[in-house]
Amino acid sequence: MPSSVASKSQSDRPGLYRPGVDHYASPDRRDAVKQLWEEPVTFSILKAALAQVPGSMSLSVMDIGCGAGEGLHLLRALRATRSLPSLPRLTYRGLDLDESLLQLAARTHHDEDDAQFWHGDIRTDLPDTPFDIYMSCGVPFSHLTAEELRSTLIRLFSTVRRNRTRSIVVIDVLGRYSLEWAPQWKRSRWPYRMSFFRSDERAQEVPMTFWDAHSISTCVRSAAAAADCRIERQQLFDRSVMVGRHTATGDFNPGLPPYRTLINRLEDGEMVPTAQLRAPVVDQSAPEAIRAFFGRFAARWNDVLDAAEAHGKVRTLPPAVAGPMLARGLRAVEHGLASGLGTGHSLSAVITLDERT
């Protein structure tokens, strides 16, 4: 069935994502870091959600803040790579405020599965009919204030409770303690700009809310209690500890090396001076768990750099071999240590609700 755009309510930030249309339509968006560092984490999050759904011939998915339909693309990519051969027949609904992204979604996704894109506000327009999975990606929930997220979750959890279903909710938000914005760590909401969009039109500043493991868990628990809904399980994931897109823009932490650019160069077969890749020392006023995490992380990350130097690989091997080899070692540190504290560009909570009995 072709996808369709159904008008439900007016956007209250018209044009916010207009400069992003070229970004979302461009193949350049999928740089090496996105493909090798970020998408594997995204796929782990989706697999964690899918693993909680009871086996069935069909699966209904609501993609909250779907933009140009990245969620549908990811689900199809999972099926195409056969990492999820049993992904059943999909009913997909995307909900978003931004007309320009919804039009791109409708142009991009058609003819496969039962996909529709709806214009509406996630705070008020989530449908009363339940879905197996409420997914989100690209941090749409960070547009909401903490209180708005709580009331949106109460509404969503109440739908699950009323319909007596088992449903999985993926809440994707910006990580409060990303190195990209270390000077802002003291604040949980501040004006953010998606300056990585490559467009002639300058991206607007917009207030966003930043979350860590404690604040998101507290919000989810409070919403579940208000909706009288039982949380069976919560899993947390950090994505992009060292390679968030704002390490390349330098907008919010100008002192940080442009790690994403440097690592893209390594992955693309160039060698870069290892001194530029050293992990930073984080502010000693950060919460203890965050400082401890970055302490462990920096030690392992810098060990990989030291080992590459000590074995002479950096100097003796051709860059086309040494670059990706070093990147693989650093990637293993990132994927091995990230643990859902809110220390990456984004933090995802996978919440399992079971109201069947």
Ligand SMILES: C[S@@+](CC[C@H](N)C(=O)[O-])C[C@H]1O[C@@H](n2cnc3c(N)ncnc32)[C@H](O)[C@@H]1O
């Ligand atoms: C960074 S984009 C991510 C889009 C898409 N999920 C992706 O991963 O590419 C965040 C999206 O959240 C949407 N959004 C923000 N606030 C919203 C709201 N209150 N209701 C519906 N959509 C909203 C924006 O329009 C935008 O498309």
